[in-house]
Amino acid sequence: MAKARAIIKRLKAVRNVRKITRTMELVATARFKKAMDRAIQAAAYTRKISEIVADLSETIGEGSSLSHPLLQQRDTEKKSILLVITSNRGLCGGYNGGVLRLAQGRIRECRSNQVDLNIEVSGKRGIGYCKFQKIATSASYTHFEDKPTFEQVDELASRYIDSFIRGEIDRLDVAYTQFESMSRQKAVVQTLLPIGKLQSGTATPAGDKPKVEYEFLPSPTEILEEIVPASFKARLFKCFLDAAVSEQIARMVAMKSATENADGMIRSIRAQYNRARQSQITSELSEIIGGAAALE
């Protein structure tokens, strides 16, 4: 009897775990939808910005006198910042691992090139990893949950812009998970400062639309100077939004396979239990028969 009861106990434990993973999957699905909506809504701003930038650069003319401190590539790279965006919570499969592996690569690269690297980490998982690997971090944030607000990101972005213009840093990289589609998210290290190209290639359609003569208030160059920081902020914000969406997808997928695995385990444990019960009954029967035979 003891064996069958132990199996029942395990069955119950697995069932409980399944309940938890199933709930987490549902929660992640709901959160993913919300995060996705936010990301889609935010995309309107980025799209508009690149539209204006395209119009502006068309007017100014390609490659002419466009100089903004944020656009300038520095000759020597001495000091750099790496912002690592991870999640606050675990149980999301390879989400954090992928980002941290890439971040580690960048850290190694900086070390071998003798670049002074400041590491900033967002998310408890990344902070824990750095502590474990004994990587010194210069700042850590845990307040970017699955709903990063622009205000929070704006604060960070302004600080980066200031220190880049003052020459305190020569480069800013962000390690995060890029959202490509529902079924594809990729961990990347992206260089946000200096801004290589203002226009992201996908946002500008081919020049089949008629050229519009705009009136500029103030001059195109001045507007462009204002729009560069705004564009940077929008990009950094997009990184955070992408990371939030990808996290929820990763958790959804991880929890889905955990639930399926639990289902399989329940099935095999139930078979095991039935077999144990049957063998117990058989042995009891043969004991009774044996006893009866002995009495005759």
Place this chain on the structure above:
Amino acid sequence: MSTGDKLRLVIVTPERTLLDEPASALRFPLYDGDIGILPGRLPLIGRLGCGELKVTNSTGHRSFFVDGGFVQVLGSTISLLTHRAVPVENLVVADAEKQLAAADGRVARTDDEVKAKLADQQRARRMLHLAKASH
């Protein structure tokens, strides 16, 4: 001019599209002063200042407080890209007063700091003015 709303106003903030609705006339601050937009405006790209955005449509007036950004007028569509746009009814006098006091109390030493301080003061004053006018 009450023959329907011929303009389309789109207000976009980094987080979401705040407003997408028809309008018949607009007034909002550019970097150096207010500008009015009526149907048939030539294409324009401009830098916004901070202050009141007044939207007139067939049902009446609505006002927002906008805080910097850009505007694009193309055809009948006016896109406002701004960090923040708050309906004036939602502005709180006490908040604006606090911001003004904070800006007033800041010590500015360099040229940039003075410029930032003046800009903040101006923003807070306009916000305060709008907040008071709406209550």
